[in-house]
Amino acid sequence: MEPSRSEGFSSAILNLFSYQPLISWLLVASVFGVILTLALFVVINGRSRLEHGYSGIPIRRWSTRSIVAHWLGAIPCLFLIVTGLVLGAxxxxxxxxxxxxxxxxxxxxDLHEFMAFPFMLGGLAMILMWWQQQRFVRYDLDWFKQFGGYINSGQPKHPDAGFSSGGEKLWFWVFSFCFLVLSVTGxxxxxxxIEPGYSLAPLVIAAHIGSAMVLGAFAVVHIFMAAIMSEGAMGxxxxxxxxxxxAKQHHNRWFETIKKP
Structure with a gap:
């Protein structure tokens, strides 16, 4: 009996993912390759500085509930990335x-399995609380065209952005998709x-590893933008x-709304 199309595809996926050196290098590149690329970008381009320095006027941006949900998902995510690299590469x-x-x-x-559950709890909380603020609008396209205003060549340009910029919205939806795939397959x-059968197991493993690579790469960019690239963002x-x-420089449309009485 000839194998079905799904079984043949599963077999091909299994053969691909059985080539350990390829998977290892892809996993490492999704994290360390991105880190090196971003480090080179900072060396050549420099950081995004506040044009008028710090005003000393604080504006409330995140609620306590949002902060707790973020770190509940973010800290386990870092452990999952590191342990995933150890297990996969x-x-x-x-x-x-x-x-x-x-x-x-x-x-x-053990750490990978233990950290998966707080990651899912924090990730789900963030998605449910924030998704309405992450819908794309017309001026987000200009944000991408101008690379968010982070290219330090010529006259600085800071494209329009609401509460979330186009890049932050892209990260949110990539995270949401990868979160769903990782959670279900995990x-x-x-x-x-609910363990998948033999014919589906390669597809489940491939989806888990593939989405982990994408999430890991985007997570590195997210951390880089908050901690290094954008002055004043980390706090x-x-x-x-x-x-x-x-707020005025990076999220001008949101800043205009909170100025109004």
């Missing part, structure tokens, strides 16, 4: 015959009762406030 880059390898893998596996791989998700000059 460790065999290629480390000596698997060493005495410590088994300990490292077991620890990474639960299928974790619980024996907004720590204390919930931003400087008025930062």
């Amino acid at each position: 460790g065999k290629t880059f480390f000596d698997t015959q060493s005495n410590s390898w088994g300990t490292v893998v077991n620890l990474a596996s 639960l299928m791989l974790f619980f024996p009762a 907004t998700m720590i204390n919930g406030h931003c400087d008025s000059n930062w």
Whole structure:
């Protein structure tokens, strides 16, 4: 009996993902490759500075509930990325015959499983609370055309942005999609009762690894933009406030709405 089309496709996926060096390098590139690219960008382009410095006038941007949900999802996400790299790429880059390898893998596996559940809780909370603010509008297209105003060549341009910029909205929807795929496939791989059959297992594993690569790459960009590239951005998700000059420069349309009585 000839294999069905779905079985043939699953077999092809399994063969692809059985080539460990390829998967390992793709996983590493999705994190460290992006880090190196962004570091080079900063060296050449420089950071995005506040044109008029800090005003000293704080504006409330995030509620306490939003801050808690963000870190409930973000901290486990970092652990999942690191442990996922160990589990998915460790065999290629480390000596698997060493005495410590088994300990490292077991620890990474346990942490990966443990951190998955707070990640899902925090991620779901963020999606439910924020999705209405993340709908694309016409001026978001200009934000992308001008690269958010982060290219420091010639006269600085800061395109229009509401509460969330076009780039932040893109990150939100990429996160939401990858979150859904990772959660569903992760639960299928974790619980024996819903474990996929042999023909579906390669597709589930491929979807899990592929979405993890995309999420990891975008997460690195998100951290980079908040912590390094955009002066004044990091504190907004720590204390919930931003400087008025930062809001005016990066989220001018939102700033205009909160100025109104």
